[in-house]
Amino acid sequence: MGWKGILGFEYGIVQGPLGPDIAGPELVAAVANAGGLGLLRAPDWESPDYVKELIRKTRKLTDKPFGVGVVLAFPHKENVKAILEEKVAVLQLYWGECSKELVIEAHNAGVKVVPQVGSLEEAKNAINVGVDAIIVQGREAGGHVIGQEGLISLLPRVVDLVGDHGIPVIAAGGIVDARGYVAALALGAKGICMGTRFLATHESYAHPTYKRKLIEYDKTEYTDVFGRARWPGAPHRVLQTPFFCDWKCLSAQENETNQPIIGRTIIHGVEREIRRFAGTVPNPTTTGDIESMVMYAGQSVGLIKEILPAGQVVKKLVEAAQLLIHQTFNPDSI
Numbered sequence: 001m002g003w004k005g006i007l008g009f010e011y012g013i014v015q016g017p018l019g020p021d022i023a024g025p026e027l028v029a030a031v032a033n034a035g036g037l038g039l040l041r042a043p044d045w046e047s048p049d050y051v052k053e054l055i056r057k058t059r060k061l062t063d064k065p066f067g068v069g070v071v072l073a074f075p076h077k078e079n080v081k082a083i084l085e086e087k088v089a090v091l092q093l094y095w096g097e098c099s100k101e102l103v104i105e106a107h108n109a110g111v112k113v114v115p116q117v118g119s120l121e122e123a124k125n126a127i128n129v130g131v132d133a134i135i136v137q138g139r140e141a142g143g144h145v146i147g148q149e150g151l152i153s154l155l156p157r158v159v160d161l162v163g164d165h166g167i168p169v170i171a172a173g174g175i176v177d178a179r180g181y182v183a184a185l186a187l188g189a190k191g192i193c194m195g196t197r198f199l200a201t202h203e204s205y206a207h208p209t210y211k212r213k214l215i216e217y218d219k220t221e222y223t224d225v226f227g228r229a230r231w232p233g234a235p236h237r238v239l240q241t242p243f244f245c246d247w248k249c250l251s252a253q254e255n256e257t258n259q260p261i262i263g264r265t266i267i268h269g270v271e272r273e274i275r276r277f278a279g280t281v282p283n284p285t286t287t288g289d290i291e292s293m294v295m296y297a298g299q300s301v302g303l304i305k306e307i308l309p310a311g312q313v314v315k316k317l318v319e320a321a322q323l324l325i326h327q328t329f330n331p332d333s334i
Contacts, residue, residue: 005191006168007090007112007133009065010035012191013181013314014135014170015198017041017069017092018206019143020267021283025054027203027310029061034311035318038066039092043268044074048082050268055086065089067114072096073231084109092116092135095146095234100129116172116193118147123158127165134158135193138173142196142298144236145222151175152187159188174300178320182329185321194313196298201310207282209290211307213239218302223248226294227279228255236279239295250277263288 028038067090138151171184259276
């Protein structure tokens with residue numbers, strides 16, 4: 001079954017590369033130490049020395065393999081070079097075309113390539129360029145959402161498309177518990193990738209208020225209100241906070257550039273101002289009007305009842321999934 005692991009990892013559980021810097025060394029190491037695949041998030045600007053430092057910090061906290069996620073929509077060539085030089089286990093890619101050249105370059109460095117896709121077309125391209133696994137993201141996912149289809153319809157189609165190519169398919173979008181994990185396995189996935197569930201952990205680098213809101217609120221919305229200037233044409237799923245509910249009908253002409261500054265933050269070592277409607281989530285360094293900042297979350301956020309250690313999330317998920325399969329889906333009960 002799926003918990004036997006993917007890509008050489010003990011369990012088929014992937015922690016999404018939460019941005020801009022929420023998936024830091026502590027979270028990634030905790031997931032890695034528990035037998036899952038933890039993914040750091042590279043900065044959305046070229047900063048190869050900083051990327052190497054992130055990787056080295058993580059290596060101090062774990063001797064297990066892990067990966068780094070890169071958003072191809074932003075400058076990334078130097079960051080990718082640094083990742084390959086450090087020979088991490090996995091290069092995860094998102095929001096842009098994964099080229100054959102890049103796959104070959106990564107494979108030459110001994111690094112596996114795992115793109116996240118949101119459509120059948122993207123999946124076809126990934127198979128053709130020889131990737132090592134594919135993360136399929138449904139529209140239920142929190143944060144930036146690349147496709148329009150729900151996971152339950154898209155996932156089995158990608159599984160069928162992969163066929164006997166031997167490329168594991170990993171399900172992402174709205175999975176937070178063992179039921180979602182087992183459902184993904186039933187649809188043909190070999191593993192799952194979770195963002196929101198790992199956001200709500202002790203080790204995630206999210207602001208305490210943001211974590212609290214994940215427990216407090218249970219509704220999300222697919223929108224394009226935040227970060228329009230910095231990342232145009234990039235819809236996202238956010239928590240329905242009072243601030244969002246007041247502004248969700250923001251006119252299409254508006255964006256963050258001419259808005260008031262509502263706070264300050266340090267992201268990947270760089271000080272930034274946060275304007276209203278910026279796409280920047282609050283981390284522990286963030287000051288100002290936290291309640292008015294964007295808070296990404298997936299559709300199943302209402303199932304998350306507590307902030308847990310990340311290692312416990314992995315352990316509980318595996319144990320509960322095994323139990324569910326043995327108790328609910330044994331041949332006698334069907």
